[in-house]
Each structure stands twice: as structure tokens, then as C-alpha cells.
Amino acid sequence: GISEIIAEGCEAVSDPFEALRAETMACTKCPLHSTRKNVVFGVGNTQAELMFVGEGPGADEDEKGEPFVGRAGQLLTKMIEAMGLSREKVYIANIVKCRPPENRNPFENESMTCIPFLYRQIEYIKPKIIICLGSVAAQNLLRTNVGITKLRGQFVDLNGIKVMPTYHPAYLLRNPNMKKPCWEDLQIVMKEMGLK
Ligand code: URA
Numbered sequence: 001g002i003s004e005i006i007a008e009g010c011e012a013v014s015d016p017f018e019a020l021r022a023e024t025m026a027c028t029k030c031p032l033h034s035t036r037k038n039v040v041f042g043v044g045n046t047q048a049e050l051m052f053v054g055e056g057p058g059a060d061e062d063e064k065g066e067p068f069v070g071r072a073g074q075l076l077t078k079m080i081e082a083m084g085l086s087r088e089k090v091y092i093a094n095i096v097k098c099r100p101p102e103n104r105n106p107f108e109n110e111s112m113t114c115i116p117f118l119y120r121q122i123e124y125i126k127p128k129i130i131i132c133l134g135s136v137a138a139q140n141l142l143r144t145n146v147g148i149t150k151l152r153g154q155f156v157d158l159n160g161i162k163v164m165p166t167y168h169p170a171y172l173l174r175n176p177n178m179k180k181p182c183w184e185d186l187q188i189v190m191k192e193m194g195l196k
Helices: 002-014 016-025 059-064 071-082 108-125 134-142 169-174 176-193
Strands: 050-054 091-094 129-133 156-158 161-166
Touching (some): 016 108, 050 071, 071 176, 091 108, 108 134, 129 134, 161 176
Parallel strands (some): 050 091
Antiparallel strands (some): 156 161
């Protein structure tokens, strides 16, 4: 009935996460907004214990408005499922919400402009653990210049959240030898979550 429709509409405006989504979807703060097809806000369980953070949307993600839906995304889904979880149980987001042209790395001004949206997602979700996928995600989230090879394999504290940097699935597709160390990183996370 009409009262349910009104109640639903009110929930959308009063829920701070939905307000954050709406603000992100309308963002024009950096130049990436002018070449995007869709803003890729994030997807999954807003009460998740585990969050994944990637770099930014590629062509497939820009097309669909959802993170990690291309070939790298299919591998990420397999990684999540190998941990005994599903995409619905975790939350998935990126450092930048709009696709950088030609899939280049985001520029400093772009990631610095966009990362407050990610911090607000993290603040709302309050995950116990964040898995950071690749150098760009890890270096931006952790504010470091240390490379992923050095960072991976151990938790880094981010305001009480345990951050595990590991390889990006797109890198794993090009370097299948690195799947083994990545799986070791995921197993450390599983142990911490009581999944192992
Ligand atoms: N690579 C990323 O870093 N993020 C996506 O959403 C897709 C591919």
C-alpha cells in the first residue's frame, strides 16, 4: 500500500549509508566523472566482518555499475568462495568509484578526492578485517609507498581494523605462480575469522 511506499522512501533518505550512496552517485568532484558510464559505489553486506578493497572500476564494472564483475572479478569470486564465504556475505568496494580512462592507475588527485567515500563506507560497515587487493589499493588505504610484495602476508592496523594486503586478482591472472602466496594470505584471514 501507499504507507509502505512512503516508509520505504523515508528509510532511503534517513539511512546514512543510503545517503552516502546517493552523494557518491552524484559526485562530480574529480575529472573521472566526465568519462564514466556508471559510478561503482560498492556491493555486498553492509554488516560484513570482511571487506575487500580494489583499485577502481574497469570497463565491465563501469558498464554494470558493480565492482569486480569482469575476468579479475570472476577470480575474486572464486577466492571469496574458497574462503567459505560468498559475495553476499562480504562487502566489496574500490579506492576510486569511477573508471580511469584506459584502465590507467588513478592519479593522486583522483584517489585523494574519492577515498573519503571509502572511509565513510568503512566507518559505517565497521569490518573486523579488510583485504586490500594490489599495490594501488594498499598504498592508498594505508598511506604508504611500500610495495605489495613487502606489505602482503601480515596484518597492518588501520584504526583497530586488521588490514591484509595481498595480490590483485588481475595480477594473479598474469602471474599464476603468485596464487599460492595469495592463498596463504587468505588463510591467515580465515584463521582470524574462525573459518579455518
Ligand atoms: N579491478 C579493481 O580493482 N576493481 C574492480 O572493481 C574491478 C577490477
